[in-house]
Amino acid sequence: MHRIVIVGxxxxxLELATRLGNRSGKAGRAHVTLVDRxxxxxxxxxxxxxxxxxxxxxxxxxxYAAHSHWNGFTFVHGEMxxxxxxRRCVKIGPVFDSEDSETEVLPPRGLEYDTLVLxxxxxxHFFGVPGAQEHAIALDTLDQAERLRKRLLQVCVRKRAHGMTETDEAVDIAIIGAGATGVELAAELRRMEHALRQFRLLSESPRAAMRITLLERGDRVLPALTQRVSDTTQDTLEKMNISVRVSTSVTSVRPDSVEIADGASIPADITIWAAGIRAPGVLASLDGIAVNHINQVRVTSSLQSETDANIFxxxxxxxxxxxxxxxxxxxxxxxxxxxxxLCKALSARIQGRAVGAFKYKDHGSLVSLGSPTAVGSVAGITSTGKFFVEGFIAKLMYAALYRKHLVAVSGLRRALFGLAAHGLGRLLTPRVKLH
Ligand SMILES: Cc1cc2nc3c(=O)[nH]c(=O)nc-3n(C[C@H](O)[C@H](O)[C@H](O)COP(=O)(O)OP(=O)(O)OC[C@H]3O[C@@H](n4cnc5c(N)ncnc54)[C@H](O)[C@@H]3O)c2cc1C
Structure with missing residues (x-):
């Protein structure tokens, strides 16, 4: 049987493994394996x-273990x-106990493939800015997001307990990068602040607020989106009392501050780095596979590696x-x-047919600005242009993106039950996780 290995x-x-598992795995046309660290x-x-x-x-x-069982593919835990x-073989490193990094749970392994999908x-991407990697928190993984949440809570609780004045209790947060991640996080932190006040983990006084500064090297927030979306977003953020500083380059990050190009220093109890991405370093050392300057695999229009047609x-x-x-x-x-x-292309490849070419269609972008609102530009159904959307309707459209992902990977029934259970759970728990 044709062996398809998907790494990541x-x-x-996950969507590809699920679709291929249900389509080709269950029918016995291919053996589909998903690897994740x-x-x-x-x-x-x-x-x-x-x-x-x-x-x-x-x-x-x-x-992954349960999901693979239900959807006709095999899951392998480990890092490529x-x-x-x-030899068409992916090398997978050992898996260690999450609490004791000395105890090996799974040994290093090799996994053979006919078709590999990366x-x-x-x-x-920290762009080599001094101190950024050491002192700023990134938002790439669940562990990092959890670490940031706990750090925010600790700082708020510590300042509340030890502050001599209300001003001492203020928490300074610097977010570097005003792309979608930085903007959405800044707006979401205002929601967190509100809940912390409600449960008295932060003082009621406006002087004890979270002082959030959003720093952007470009001349506007959301530089990849339209001017109108940028202007509306900046306006909304400023109304939320978030300090937005555009055309500001960060030169170094210290444990308690961020230095900028004009020599000024911005106090920061917590610094979050949300500027720029690059692909994992392992891709640059994959047996000669061609990559670009940020380690992304160079692919043809059929998403095949320029170096090896068995790799997508x-x-x-x-x-x-x-x-x-x-x-x-x-x-x-x-x-x-x-x-x-790729689901269609790989199904064709297994049957010896041509894989075709991928064409990206930009359906627009939506950015969440906290719980009640979002902003963005989305493609119309009939026209090729985009229309501007904001407010509650935009928020509903934004929320629909995640629902769409859930339906794609879990199916409509499971997604609906999951959302209903989650909605009921929210009636019994605080709006912000406090431990
Ligand atoms: C905070 C935030 C908000 C965002 N908001 C939006 C948005 O609103 N709209 C939008 O379109 N995009 C958004 N993005 C971007 C979007 O999340 C990514 O573009 C998307 O997740 C990319 O999907 P992917 O499958 O390429 O990689 P990912 O979803 O990042 O998945 C990569 C997987 O590979 C695994 N992995 C990595 N290295 C290895 C290895 N060596 N071995 C085994 N497994 C490995 C990881 O564990 C992970 O499961 C946002 C990103 C962030 C961080």
Whole structure:
């Protein structure tokens, strides 16, 4: 049987494994295997909500072991560390006990393939800024988002307990990068602040607020979106009392401050780095596979590696042309479209037919600005242009993106039951996770 190995069970990889498992795995046409270094999947665009405590991860985790059993594929837990292209073998590193890094739970292994799909996503790019990697928190993984949430709670509780004046209790937060991640996190933190006040973990006084500063090197927030979306977003953030500083380059990050190019220093009890991405370093050492300057695998229009036609790549870790001089952007909607394409393409490949070419369709972008509102521009149904959308309608459309992902990976029935259970659970628990 044809062996398809997919490495990375994120927005794109999990959807592809699920679709292929149900289509070819269950019918006995292919053996589909998904490899991930984690045991559970959480949709990455939710991480800013995890960090701000507004989303309980347990309600949104998908355990790969059970999911693979239900959807006709095999799950292998472990991190891809190397590749032997001649033997068509993926090398997987050992898995250690999460509490005791000395105890090996699973040994290093090799996994043979006929077709390999790389779907490893991306990591934060610190651009070599001194102190950034050491002192700023990134938002790439569930662990990092949880770490940020706990750190925020600790700082708030500590300042509340030890502050001599209300001003001492203020918590300074610097967010570097005003792309979608930075903007959404800033807005979500205001929601967290509100809940912390409600439960008296933060003082009622406005002087004891979270002082949030959003720093952006470009000349506007959300530089990849339209001017109108940027202007509306900046306006909304400022009304939420978030200090927005555009055209501001960060030169170094210290444990308690951020230094900027004009020599000024911005106090920061917590610094979050949300500027720029690059693909995991392991891709640059995969037995000669061609990658670009940020480690993304260079692929052809059929998403096949330029170096090896048995290897495909999708999502954030793929460098795929959209137009002559623009790459497909690193977004969940691109990973989803590529997963849909590859499901058909790989089914054709197993049957010896041509795989065809991938075409990215930009359906627009939506950015969440806290609980009641969002903003963005979305493609119309009939026209090729985009229309501007904001407020509650935009928020409903934004929320629909995650529902769509859930339906794609879990099916309509399971997704509906899961959402209903989650909705009921929210009636019994605080809006922010406090432990
Ligand atoms: C806070 C935040 C908000 C976002 N909001 C939006 C949004 O609103 N809309 C949007 O379109 N996009 C958004 N994005 C971007 C979106 O999350 C990514 O573009 C998308 O997740 C990419 O999907 P992917 O499948 O390529 O990678 P990912 O979803 O990142 O998945 C990669 C998977 O690979 C696994 N992995 C990595 N390395 C290895 C290895 N060596 N071995 C085994 N497994 C490995 C990881 O554990 C992970 O499961 C957001 C991102 C963040 C961080």
């Amino acid at each position: 069970g994120g927005a794109g990889g 984690c045991a559970v999947h959480v949709w990455k665009p939710l991480l800013h909500e995890v960090a701000a405590g507004s989303l309980d991860t347990h309600a949104h985790e998908i355990a 560390t190397a590749l032997d292209r001649e 779907a490893l996503g991306s990591r934060t 790549a999708l999502g954030d870790c793929a460098s795929c042309a959209w137009t002559a001089d623009v790459l497909v952007p690193p977004r969940a909607q691109a990973a989803h479209q590529q997963a849909m394409f």
